[in-house]
Amino acid sequence: MSVSVSDPTEDIELLSRYINGDETALTELVKRYQRELYGFIYHHVGNQADSADLTQKVFVNLFLKANQFSGKSAFKTWLYQIALNQCKNHFRSNDRRKISEDVEIEHLPLITEDNYIEDLGTREEQGKLRNAVSRLPEKQRMTVQLRLYQECTFPEIAEIMSGSVGTAKAHYFQAIASLRKMLQEENYETHDM
Amino acid sequence: MKPMTCKQVQSVLVDYIESELPVHQRKIMKDHISECMECTQEFNGLREMLKNTKDLYIPDPGDEFWESLPQRVLEDVKAQKAAMQSGENVVSLGQARTPDNQTSQTADTTTPRGASWFLKTVPIAATVLLAISAVFLFPSTNDLNFDSLSFQHRISTQQGLPELVSKFIPIQEMSARYGFNDQKRKVNTFVIGSLFAETLALLSAGNNTSSVKHLDLLVDDLSTMGVNSRLVTQVSGIRDIVKEGNKPRISLRQFAVFQVDFEQYLKTKKGRDAKEIVLFRMGTWTVDFGLAAAAKNKNLLKQDDKLDYFKRELARIEAPIGAINTLNNMSHIVTQDEISDRNTDKLFQMVQKLRGLLG
Secondary structure, eight states: OOOOOOOHHHHHHHHHHHHTTOHHHHHHHHHHHHHHHHHHHHHHHOOHHHHHHHHHHHHHHHHHTGGGOOSSSOHHHHHHHHHHHHHHHHHHHHTOOSSOSSOOGGGSOOOOSTTHHHHHHHHHHHHHHHHHHHTSOHHHHHHHIIIIISOOOHHHHHHHTTSOHHHHHHHHHHHHHHHHHHHHHTTOOOOOO | OOOOOHHHHHHTHHHHHTTOSOHHHHHHHHHHHHHOHHHHHHHHHHHHHHHHHHTOOOOOOOHHHHHHHHHHHHHHHHHHHHHHHTTOOOOBTTTOOOOTTSOOOOOOOOOOOOOHHHHHHHHHHHHHHTTSOHHHHSOOOTTOOOOHHHHHHHOBOSSOHHHHHHHHSOOOOHHHHHOTTTSOOOOOHHHHHHHHHHHHHHHHTTOHHHHHHHHHHHHHHHHHHTOOHHHHHHHHHHHHHHHHOSSSOOOHHHHHHHHHHHHHHHHHSTTOOHHHHHHHHHHHHHHHHHHHHHTTOHHHHOOHHHHHHHHHHHHHTTOOHHHHHHHHHHHHHHTSSSOOHHHHHHHHHHHHHHHHHHO
16 A cells, blocks of 8 residues: 655645536545555554545545635645544544554455465564554554655644644654564564565 | 764664754764664664554455545535535434444334245246356446445435434334244345345444344345355354444444445356346345435435336346336436425335335
8 A cells, every 4th residue: 555646736736626626636636545545544443444434534524625725735734634533533433542452354464375384474473563553642653654654754744733843753753662662572573574 | 973872872763764863973873883783783673663564464445445436435525515505414324323332213124025026037047047148147237336335325314314214114023024924035136135235224323133133134045045155154244243232333334345245246156147136236226225215315316327227137137017117117207307305205115116026
């Protein structure tokens, strides 16, 4: 689920075309961001079905509010602000902040017959890693997700999370240190997955 | 320049990896790491962990999801804008799910009955099967979307979901509802389609009691039909989660994939029959359309394309003429510029008639 590199000015132009009645612009924007948004939400909520639902909801909310876009920030920043709020609401309404204590099966890649032993190891390590991420405090977890999965810069993260660049960095560095500590305690093996 | 201790180096390793250090400090770090075994190990371990975190597996929802998402977003946005403009208090079937452990006021529901005409014609269809073309086996939908979940998501109602669902799925006596007292329930794909779409609506409305009963029936019917065990397990697994009630609520999408999987099963199974696919679609569609009619969502009733499709396909599979006539009458209403309240009620009654004729 790679992050697409989109031209920010093109995004704003597409949004403006949509506001002026061009529905193909909506399609184009959704196509541009659907995979990375789904990936972001998946890392946040931890299951495929809810992630698919929320991805659609985020886009719907965004286009319903299209007229409110000020243009001061990038489209991507605005999109993730909406996504972040939607994810928070999701957890509030579901009363389950953490992804899960036990790793769900769907979190894990399929085991192939050819590399059975190797794949088993990978699944176990991925499980430890995902659980560790899910145990991070909310702001740290969100910062890690935006930085590592969405490849946002610290100024972008600061804007999405309505904070300062310094705070975003502090959250990130603290999160990585905590992750490292948690994984060392669990004898996590760092090998290429 | 002053060298750094291992402790100092390790305290800023993330900054180093993130290129957040000033140039002169980077140089000192680089020199230290290249000469110190312990810091090299720590550096490699951290870098690997970041890479692995970044590469965590994400299950792909599949091409169909990606391809249909822009259209579903567009339709949702339009429906919500239209509802806002008309001042409706929008409660979407997809959005207003209630937790599993919340009991709903919705009454228990009815289940469509078997289609005798269909059962009678199955052997004939089987013998003709060899002669018919692949086009007939896999009826062209001309890009029509039969996705119940996305359609039901677009339905908005002022009366509350449990009331809406119970209006469409009326209360009947248990024996009449399931027919288990004096007659064996007949099973066909129309019934499966109806059960599926009704269950989806019941889950949306948070009616767990009826959802479980529907899911029980679905499991029974799938087993009776000899459907592959994976599909049966898929449905029974969802039923068990709903039944337990204390688990995180079941996601509609988790259940909704059954529609795609079952259609795929019908298309690929041994002795496949185009009739089964048409009837399955018809079963889900009559429920979806009926709900939209009950909710008086007139914009969602303008479905002349789907009506044309079903008229054509039902004629092809030699369905009762009454069903085709009913579809013709429905077409006549939905192609009018504006659908009146009276005609919305008529459409609702016509759907019920179709369910009686086919189910």
